[in-house]
Structures are given as structure tokens and as C-alpha cells.
Amino acid sequence: MSGFAFGVDATEGAARAGTFRTPHGDVATPAFMPVGTHASVRGLAMHEVRDAGAHMILANAYHLYLRPGDEMVRALGGLHAFSRWHGPMLTDSGGYQVFSLARYRKVSESGVEFRNKLDGSLHEYTPERVMQIERNIGADVIMQLDELIEGGCDHRASRKAMERSLRWLERCRVEFDRLSRDGRAPVPHVSATDGSPPLDTQHRDDECAAPPQALFPIVQGGTYADLRAASIAGILQTGDWAGVAVGGLSVGEAKSAMYDTFDTCAPLLPWDRPRYLMGVGFPDDLLEAVGRGMDLFDCVAPTRMGRHGTVFTPDGKVQLQKSSHRTDRRPLTAECPCPACTHYDRAYLRHLMVTEEPLGPRLLALHNITFLITLMGEARARLQLGQFTTWSSDWLRRYRARTSP
Incomplete structure (x- = not known):
């Protein structure tokens, strides 16, 4: 080891x-x-x-x-x-x-x-x-x-x-x-392409x-x-x-x-x-x-779900193709540092998905993995402060109680 x-x-x-x-x-x-x-x-x-x-x-x-x-x-x-x-x-x-x-x-x-x-x-x-x-x-x-x-x-x-x-x-x-x-x-001999290292x-x-x-x-x-x-x-x-x-x-x-x-x-x-x-x-x-x-x-689910238009938020999963997001000027998540949240609103991200623009699935997949990585970072910080149990209970209550508008 x-x-x-x-x-x-x-x-x-x-x-x-x-x-x-x-x-x-x-x-x-x-x-x-x-x-x-x-x-x-x-x-x-x-x-x-x-x-x-x-x-x-x-x-x-x-x-x-x-x-x-x-x-x-x-x-x-x-x-x-x-x-x-x-x-x-x-x-x-x-x-x-x-x-x-x-x-x-x-x-x-x-x-x-x-x-x-x-x-x-x-x-x-x-x-x-x-x-x-x-x-x-x-x-x-x-x-x-x-x-x-x-x-x-x-x-x-x-x-x-x-x-x-x-x-x-x-x-x-x-x-x-x-x-x-x-x-x-x-390894059996394999030749490099001419001119390559x-x-x-x-x-x-x-x-x-x-x-x-x-x-x-x-x-x-x-x-x-x-x-x-x-x-x-x-x-x-x-x-x-x-x-x-x-x-x-x-x-x-x-x-x-x-x-x-x-x-x-x-x-x-x-x-x-x-x-x-x-x-x-x-x-x-x-x-x-x-x-x-x-x-x-x-898990492959976060990137797979993102490619198909479903994203994680503190208020539960959001299906972005729903018509309710057609005029939604909010970010996916205000606290998330990913490019989807810091540069675009839900209306534009929905537009990318329904028009099948390749940028849309990329941004949503990146959001989902950023969301989980950030969540684990916050869990670590709360553990170091001795606040994990209370914070985790509150976070789970919000995530499970609310749904996408």
C-alpha cells in the first residue's frame, strides 16, 4: 500500500x-x-x-x-x-x-x-x-x-x-x-505513428x-x-x-x-x-x-439525468423541459458555482434542451456533478464545525419536502 x-x-x-x-x-x-x-x-x-x-x-x-x-x-x-x-x-x-x-x-x-x-x-x-x-x-x-x-x-x-x-x-x-x-x-510491439512521440x-x-x-x-x-x-x-x-x-x-x-x-x-x-x-x-x-x-x-445518474434535462436543486429534482420554465429568469440554483447557474437562466437552459442544442446537456450534466461535489464539500465543512447532524437534517427536510414550481 x-x-x-x-x-x-x-x-x-x-x-x-x-x-x-x-x-x-x-x-x-x-x-x-x-x-x-x-x-x-x-x-x-x-x-x-x-x-x-x-x-x-x-x-x-x-x-x-x-x-x-x-x-x-x-x-x-x-x-x-x-x-x-x-x-x-x-x-x-x-x-x-x-x-x-x-x-x-x-x-x-x-x-x-x-x-x-x-x-x-x-x-x-x-x-x-x-x-x-x-x-x-x-x-x-x-x-x-x-x-x-x-x-x-x-x-x-x-x-x-x-x-x-x-x-x-x-x-x-x-x-x-x-x-x-x-x-x-x-506488451507486444506496437509502432507509434510516424512523426509522433x-x-x-x-x-x-x-x-x-x-x-x-x-x-x-x-x-x-x-x-x-x-x-x-x-x-x-x-x-x-x-x-x-x-x-x-x-x-x-x-x-x-x-x-x-x-x-x-x-x-x-x-x-x-x-x-x-x-x-x-x-x-x-x-x-x-x-x-x-x-x-x-x-x-x-x-454514480452515472447525475450526468445521465443532466443529459436528459433533469437537474438537482436544494428543493428537489427539476425537470427543465416543463413549460413552466419557459419564462423562468431564475438560475437553476442561486448558490451553485457551475457555469449553468452563474451564466444562464432556466428559460435559456430549457430552450437549449428543447431545441436539442448540444450545449444544453453539457451544462446540465456539469451542474449535477458540481452540485454533488459542492454538497459533499459542505458536508465536510459542517463536520469540521460539529454542525453536520443539524445541517443535514434541515437540508434533507427541504430537499424532500418541496417540488419544482
């Missing part, structure tokens, strides 16, 4: 403000991490994401493995150089994408065999192969391959998937350690050395408290981790069940390591999770 550390800076109840140190910089927590699936936050330039206040972003190993290829990303300098994002980065293993392709994949103890829906080619996704892919891509934090199942599955199915995820975690750990010790396999894989004697990375395990077990506890116990017996993720939530379960799962997991997780809640990204869910001891969050 060289280059990684986590310190708790302030607490209030189960909630905490912390600092996650990585080789590419520090992440002040709690923090929302925008999702850049293809090494790009959809529709936004990296400098816009940085200016929105993001400290850390995500990419997806499955998608980058298929295009342009993990070895190509490595040859082009690794994920940071390839994407032009120079802060901390995380790659999800792509387990969710693989398991969502029910018609195209077959799961066994060995791993997952699937057909690429782009060209029909057959691929094998094993814990060992996923570690090789993620180590080629080169993010700071990489995720294990876990077995995902549909939300609402019974106890037996949830237990089976949780236990297999633990077995796959051990295989991930062994391969991760081997690559740390022995280095990555050489050489590829990293061509002239660097130490290029095969694996970069400093941290492997995060993923807690599974559905909404069953005993399975979540067993998953955490198995994870902690398997290794000393730089951080732990909680997955398998926000997949259709009741919010009360999701919040109960936070309450189950947080007290059992190491206090001195960051807790990453995967795939949760609505404002009220983030504050509920922070109050229950979670630190890091990601």
Missing part, C-alpha cells in the same frame, strides 16, 4: 471527514467521484470536471479493455496520461457491465465467459485477467472482480454470490501481489514494473445483514486493504433497506481506511450515507 494512507480529520456520530492520500494527490472526504467510463466524463472536458471541484474520478476497466484495449492504454502512457486527468483515479473491474449482459455471458467458478456485444468475439474474464487489465490501465485504485446478482434475490442466491466473490478476491489478491513483485508482461512500451526499460496501486475488495450480500457481516469478516481475513468498497446496492431495493445496510456495514469496517459506496449518487442518499460513516461515492 505504498503511497496510500487515510486519516480521519473530524467526526460527528458515525459521520467522518477524512483525507485519502494517493500517489496522484489527496482526496478530501466525503467526496463524490464523477464517472468517466471511457476515460471521459460524458460530454465534459477534464478541466471542466476539475473546475467543478472533483478530486478523483472513475473509469471502467471492461469498456477500456474492449476499446481501445488495456495494452493500448498502457502504451499511451497509462490512464492518467491517456485521459489528461492528473489527479487520483479509480477503475471499476467492469463486473457490473459483464453481469448485466445476461444473454451474452456464462458464469462459472473460473470466471465469466462473455461475447463482446460490439463484434461478437468471445472473451474470458477471470480474477487474474481482470488484475492484469487493471494493472495495465494504471489507475491509483482498482477493484476486485466480484459476482453481481439482481437486487431482491433470496438469501441463498445472495450467499452463493457473496461467497464466490470472496474466493475471487483471494485470486485477485494473489495475482495483484505477483504483478507487484514480478512486473507486468511485456514514441509509445511508453517502446523505450522504457522499467516499463514492465507495475505502478503503485491499491486493490479494494467489495462487500456483497444483498440486503441481508448476516451476509454483509460475513462478507466483511472474510474480506478482513484475506488481507490488509488500503480501503474497502460496499457494492450491490441502489439496484432496486427500498431506500430503507439500503440505509439499513449502511448501518450494518459501517461499524464492521476498519476505522482507519476509506469506505467506498459504489453506484450511489442522489443527493439525499449521499447525505444519509455520510451520516452512517461512508466516505467515497460514484
Whole structure:
């Protein structure tokens, strides 16, 4: 775990403000991490994401493995150089994408065999192969391959998937350690375009050395408290981790069940390591999770919703295409520092959406991630002042009580 550390800076109840140190910089927590699936936050330039206040972003190993290829990303300098994002980065293993392709994949103890829906080619996704892919891509934090199942599955199915995820975690750990010790396999020769700088894989004697990375395990077990506890116990017996993720939530379960799962997991997780809640990204869910001891969050919903005209405000979600906004001269949110709020009014933003001008979806997506990043920054500040509980309760009451005019 060289280059990684986590310190708790302030607490209030189960909630905490912390600092996650990585080789590419520090992440002040709690923090929302925008999702850049293809090494790009959809529709936004990296400098816009940085200016929105993001400290850390995500990419997806499955998608980058298929295009342009993990070895190509490595040859082009690794994920940071390839994407032009120079802060901390995380790659999800792509387990969710693989398991969502029910018609195209077959799961066994060995791993997952699937057909690429782009060209029909057959691929094998094993814990060992996923570690090789993620180590080629080169993010700071990489995720294990876990077995995902549909939300609402019974106890037996949830237990089976949780236990297999633990077995796959051990295989991930062994391969991760081997690559740390022995280095990555050489990349087959790929020539740079005439006149361009050489590829990293061509002239660097130490290029095969694996970069400093941290492997995060993923807690599974559905909404069953005993399975979540067993998953955490198995994870902690398997290794000393730089951080732990909680997955398998926000997949259709009741919010009360999701919040109960936070309450189950947080007290059992190491206090001195960051807790990453995967795939949760609505404002009220983030504050509920922070109050229950979670630190890091990601979700594609904020940018996806923005591209389709729905934005977050302190008074709830607003659907901007509604005719009521046709003559609305107000900003989306008076307190928001994003370009959509500081330069334009709702009437103009609505006009961009209904006329299908590309600027509209970009501005609204940027607003939504800025809103969540700013919200997490405010939560951190309130924690440091000892005001989180009162502030959070008031904020949630307003968000949930009012609707768009």
C-alpha cells in the first residue's frame, strides 16, 4: 500500500471527514467521484470536471479493455496520461457491465465467459485477467472482480454470490501481489505513428514494473445483514486493504433497506481506511450515507439525468423541459458555482434542451456533478464545525419536502 494512507480529520456520530492520500494527490472526504467510463466524463472536458471541484474520478476497466484495449492504454502512457486527468483515479473491474449482459455471458467458478456485444468475439474474464487489465490501465485504485446478482434475490442466491466473490478476491489478491513483485508482461510491439512521440512500451526499460496501486475488495450480500457481516469478516481475513468498497446496492431495493445496510456495514469496517459506496449518487442518499460513516461515492445518474434535462436543486429534482420554465429568469440554483447557474437562466437552459442544442446537456450534466461535489464539500465543512447532524437534517427536510414550481 505504498503511497496510500487515510486519516480521519473530524467526526460527528458515525459521520467522518477524512483525507485519502494517493500517489496522484489527496482526496478530501466525503467526496463524490464523477464517472468517466471511457476515460471521459460524458460530454465534459477534464478541466471542466476539475473546475467543478472533483478530486478523483472513475473509469471502467471492461469498456477500456474492449476499446481501445488495456495494452493500448498502457502504451499511451497509462490512464492518467491517456485521459489528461492528473489527479487520483479509480477503475471499476467492469463486473457490473459483464453481469448485466445476461444473454451474452456464462458464469462459472473460473470466471465469466462473455461475447463482446460490439463484434461478437468471445472473451474470458477471470480474477487474474481482470488484475492484469487493471494493472495495465494504471489507475491509483482498482477493484476486485466480484459476482453481481439482481437486487431482491433470496438469501441463498445472495450467499452463493457473496461467497464466490470472496474466493475471487483471494485470486485477485494473489495475482495483484505477483504483478507487484514480478512486473507486468511485456506488451507486444506496437509502432507509434510516424512523426509522433514514441509509445511508453517502446523505450522504457522499467516499463514492465507495475505502478503503485491499491486493490479494494467489495462487500456483497444483498440486503441481508448476516451476509454483509460475513462478507466483511472474510474480506478482513484475506488481507490488509488500503480501503474497502460496499457494492450491490441502489439496484432496486427500498431506500430503507439500503440505509439499513449502511448501518450494518459501517461499524464492521476498519476505522482507519476509506469506505467506498459504489453506484450511489442522489443527493439525499449521499447525505444519509455520510451520516452512517461512508466516505467515497460514484454514480452515472447525475450526468445521465443532466443529459436528459433533469437537474438537482436544494428543493428537489427539476425537470427543465416543463413549460413552466419557459419564462423562468431564475438560475437553476442561486448558490451553485457551475457555469449553468452563474451564466444562464432556466428559460435559456430549457430552450437549449428543447431545441436539442448540444450545449444544453453539457451544462446540465456539469451542474449535477458540481452540485454533488459542492454538497459533499459542505458536508465536510459542517463536520469540521460539529454542525453536520443539524445541517443535514434541515437540508434533507427541504430537499424532500418541496417540488419544482
